[in-house]
Amino acid sequence: MNNFNFEEFTYEDMMPFNNVTLPNMDMLQNPSDNQMNSSNMQTANLATPNQAYVQGNLFNNLYQGYKNYRPFPLVARNEQEQAFLNYSQLAFAAHEVNLYLDNYPNDRSMIRLYNDYRVATLEAQRAYEQKYGPITVMSDTLNNFPWLWQEQNFPWDEGGM
Amino acid sequence: MWAYEKRLQYPVNIKKKDIRMAKFLVTQYGGSNGEMAAALRYLNQRYTMPDNRGKALLTDIGTEELAHIEMISTMIYQLVKDASVEELLEAGLGSHYAEHNRALYPTDANGVPFTVAYFATTGDPLADLSEDMAAEQKARAVYENLIDLTDDPDVIAPLLWLRQREIVHYQRFKELFEYYQNNLPQPRNKK
Numbered sequence: 001m002n003n004f005n006f007e008e009f010t011y012e013d014m015m016p017f018n019n020v021t022l023p024n025m026d027m028l029q030n031p032s033d034n035q036m037n038s039s040n041m042q043t044a045n046l047a048t049p050n051q052a053y054v055q056g057n058l059f060n061n062l063y064q065g066y067k068n069y070r071p072f073p074l075v076a077r078n079e080q081e082q083a084f085l086n087y088s089q090l091a092f093a094a095h096e097v098n099l100y101l102d103n104y105p106n107d108r109s110m111i112r113l114y115n116d117y118r119v120a121t122l123e124a125q126r127a128y129e130q131k132y133g134p135i136t137v138m139s140d141t142l143n144n145f146p147w148l149w150q151e152q153n154f155p156w157d158e159g160g161m
Numbered sequence: 162m163w164a165y166e167k168r169l170q171y172p173v174n175i176k177k178k179d180i181r182m183a184k185f186l187v188t189q190y191g192g193s194n195g196e197m198a199a200a201l202r203y204l205n206q207r208y209t210m211p212d213n214r215g216k217a218l219l220t221d222i223g224t225e226e227l228a229h230i231e232m233i234s235t236m237i238y239q240l241v242k243d244a245s246v247e248e249l250l251e252a253g254l255g256s257h258y259a260e261h262n263r264a265l266y267p268t269d270a271n272g273v274p275f276t277v278a279y280f281a282t283t284g285d286p287l288a289d290l291s292e293d294m295a296a297e298q299k300a301r302a303v304y305e306n307l308i309d310l311t312d313d314p315d316v317i318a319p320l321l322w323l324r325q326r327e328i329v330h331y332q333r334f335k336e337l338f339e340y341y342q343n344n345l346p347q348p349r350n351k352k
Contacts, residue, residue, distance in 0.1 A: 056171070056325030064328050066305055071325075072318040074172065088168065095225065099329070102218040103336045135166050154167065156235040161168040 049117070053089035058096035080132050084161050087124040087135070093117045135161075163224070170228040171322045175239040175315040180252035182311050183240035184270060189307065189323075190233045191267025191275035194299040200226035202280035202296060206289045211345060215286060218337055219293075222330050229323055234265055236319060286345070290338040297331035
């Protein structure tokens with residue numbers, strides 16, 4: 001059982017998600033600005049990688065809750081889950097900045113942030129793989145006997161990530 | 162090309178069998194507003210986007226949708242893997258069992274098989290992106306319907322997460338739509 005264990009859930013837990021800054025949609029409503037220099041506004045509204053991963057959204061100003069549900073905290077129960085969570089949340093943060101930069105390729109500070117997350121993601125991936133096995137077939141850990149690709153379960157099976 | 166990562170984009174670990182929920186959830190696998198339709202829609206439309214900005218966004222969101230197919234598939238698989246034939250019959254999945262046993266098959270919640278007729282490609286970036294924005298909103302609405310149909314937190318957590326992704330993708334498509342609207346030469350869809 002290596003999957004994350006969601007924290008004990010009760011309906012009392014389903015309170016409004018209150019960790020959200022007020023929407024600041026100014027730049028999003030001014031797409032005619034070709035330069036789309038929105039870095040100050042964006043970075044001010046960014047969640048941490050952990051918060052972003054939990055809520056499924058790096059951009060607090062874009063977050064929209066549903067009813068009175070709030071995002072479920074992800075709690076790692078052991079070192080492997082912690083290493084995996086660390087990798088997944090950094091990869092998610094990098095991906096979110098990637099989608100943003102597709103639309104705003106001239107945002108210097110977000111390019112910097114992308115590269116911070118990118119480097120941290122690669123490091124976290126390598127750290128996970130060295131201890132627990134390959135996530136991709138390009139992993140250094142596949143230079144082993146026997147072939148490690150089948151060692152860990154696939155994500156849909158018990159123990160898979 | 163694509164490279165596989167042996168992990169889910171967001172964890173799914175459903176411990177409680179729920180065949181009825183699987184029957185509803187399958188629509189986000191093979192239904193008109195599902196993840197398969199989304200992935201194929203964007204990855205198919207991207208070739209005729211007018212510039213690399215649009216090609217990048219449709220490629221990157223389309224790629225993420227492939228990961229969402231895997232999450233939804235995992236949820237369906239885990240909800241039915243331990244079901245007996247009697248339980249499948251009771252939940253109205255007798256015909257599914259006859260055709261597919263417990264294997265996954267992309268249909269909507271009524272069992273209608275997936276079809277590419279669920280999406281369009283006009284070659285007009287504004288028309289295509291309008292469809293993409295609508296697709297994200299429809300998928301968000303369906304995720305909300307699905308959340309209403311269960312009280313299992315193991316199911317609700319990934320559904321809330323996937324719903325949030327629809328909101329982000331909608332925003333990105335909308336930004337691109339407005340950018341093209343303001344910047345493409347007229348006639349706006351001619352290269």
